[in-house]
Amino acid sequence: MNILDKIIAQKRIEVEERKAKASVTELKQQPLYARATLSLKEFLLDDTKTGIIAEFKRQSPSKGVINGKADVVEVTSAYTNNGASCLSVLTDEQFFGGSTADLIKARINNIPILRKDFIVDEYQIEEAKAMGADVILLIAACLTREEVKRLAAYAKQLGLEVLLELHDDEELQHICNETEIVGINNRNLKTFEVDIERSLRMAKQIPDTKIKVAESGISSVENIQLFKANGFRGFLIGENFMKEENPGKAFAAFVQQLKEKK
Numbered sequence: 001m002n003i004l005d006k007i008i009a010q011k012r013i014e015v016e017e018r019k020a021k022a023s024v025t026e027l028k029q030q031p032l033y034a035r036a037t038l039s040l041k042e043f044l045l046d047d048t049k050t051g052i053i054a055e056f057k058r059q060s061p062s063k064g065v066i067n068g069k070a071d072v073v074e075v076t077s078a079y080t081n082n083g084a085s086c087l088s089v090l091t092d093e094q095f096f097g098g099s100t101a102d103l104i105k106a107r108i109n110n111i112p113i114l115r116k117d118f119i120v121d122e123y124q125i126e127e128a129k130a131m132g133a134d135v136i137l138l139i140a141a142c143l144t145r146e147e148v149k150r151l152a153a154y155a156k157q158l159g160l161e162v163l164l165e166l167h168d169d170e171e172l173q174h175i176c177n178e179t180e181i182v183g184i185n186n187r188n189l190k191t192f193e194v195d196i197e198r199s200l201r202m203a204k205q206i207p208d209t210k211i212k213v214a215e216s217g218i219s220s221v222e223n224i225q226l227f228k229a230n231g232f233r234g235f236l237i238g239e240n241f242m243k244e245e246n247p248g249k250a251f252a253a254f255v256q257q258l259k260e261k262k
């Protein structure tokens, strides 16, 4: 079993446990559920913004602990105040050390928030809405094309947007009318191998009508310029900031460099 299979098997158990604890009716009563969502699409198409989706990630299966001390409010506020277009907050507990509480805390910021988790069930989309997320991630590597269509339509009907994540050429067929924002993960979730060139190669096969996001392994302003030149509007970056003692400060310095090199 590769790591992605392991995570998904665990996720299905976890979802059943969570369903037993809170019904959808209860989720709908949570204070943030009724909140009007923000549009990631709009933020990514705004040329005055950086396009960076800045991630709060404490740990990962590939790197172990990345930052054991960072405070979610401090870091996500610094990301927001220094020009992030969106926040990505890990909510998976077991493999990434995230939580629902982290996302709820990050919600003090008024920019779109991506719930970063492994979504396999409509219930998790209801949870995402209840915790104040604006966008959910759907990972093609662990869903069929039909599941992507079904879950994306469900999210849309709740007012949430979808970031569809691809990694392999075969997954290109998962792109559908329901998914307007398409991410290409430079990291293979089964082997952890990172290849920046992958987004560039695969991007050529994605229809121009989709908004493209480059994900993972981005560590320089030059990377971003290259992605931009290849039609990308969004850049999902986690570790490059989270590995620093002060991720917010590292983010601010990165954005400063990006402005200077424009």
Ligand SMILES: O=P(O)(O)OC[C@@H](O)[C@@H](O)c1c[nH]c2ccccc12
Pocket: 055, 057, 116, 117, 139, 165, 185, 215, 216, 217, 218, 236, 237, 238, 239, 240
């Ligand atoms: O930390 P990085 O290399 O900048 O990568 C961020 C993000 O792309 C990565 O965390 C990610 C991409 N897809 C995922 C799916 C699940 C969990 C995490 C991820």
